[in-house]
Amino acid sequence: MKGLWFSLVTLGLCCSSALAQHYQYRVLIGDRDAERGVLYYDYPSGNFGVLGICDPSTNQFDYYYGIAVHPQTGEIWVANVLRNRIDVLDQDGNCLRTITGGLPRSHGIAIHPNGNKVVTSHNAFWMSEYDIPTGQWRSITFADSDGETSVLYLDGIYGIRWHPNGEVLYA
Numbered sequence: 001m002k003g004l005w006f007s008l009v010t011l012g013l014c015c016s017s018a019l020a021q022h023y024q025y026r027v028l029i030g031d032r033d034a035e036r037g038v039l040y041y042d043y044p045s046g047n048f049g050v051l052g053i054c055d056p057s058t059n060q061f062d063y064y065y066g067i068a069v070h071p072q073t074g075e076i077w078v079a080n081v082l083r084n085r086i087d088v089l090d091q092d093g094n095c096l097r098t099i100t101g102g103l104p105r106s107h108g109i110a111i112h113p114n115g116n117k118v119v120t121s122h123n124a125f126w127m128s129e130y131d132i133p134t135g136q137w138r139s140i141t142f143a144d145s146d147g148e149t150s151v152l153y154l155d156g157i158y159g160i161r162w163h164p165n166g167e168v169l170y171a
Helices: none
Strands: 017-022 026-031 037-042 047-052 064-069 076-080 083-087 096-100 106-111 117-122 126-133 136-140 141-143 150-151
Touching: 037 064, 064 096, 064 117, 076 106
Parallel strands: 017 064, 064 106
Antiparallel strands: 017 026, 026 037, 026 064, 037 047, 064 076, 076 083, 083 096, 106 117, 117 126, 126 136, 141 150
């Protein structure tokens, strides 16, 4: 699959965040400010459009930030910051499910290359892992040189990505 990577400045978008590749030559954009859900830019046609949003409501805000595309299913996983959940959409933008628990104010999201786990970064400066087959959440802990484990606090984790070999997570 060939991919195109754009910055928000390249696309001329000032109020959106989080880019992910979708289909061939299509870029997804999490619309956090206008709350339209997942937007797309189709490179061959030059068109912008709206894919979808889970449970749109006039009395609750949706703030889509991080976006990841599942490597096997093509599902679109989106960190919905204001609703403290992950929204999962199909390739056409239809809502498949929402995932709650273990993720206050998630910003970044990355799906492991094997498709079995999702890591989210939080506004509260830590990271959590969601096991897709079991539906279980856990905080990511790190061991120091003495073998003591603790949750690692990192300031301002917004974008995260797995190395293609699945052994390294970049934050």
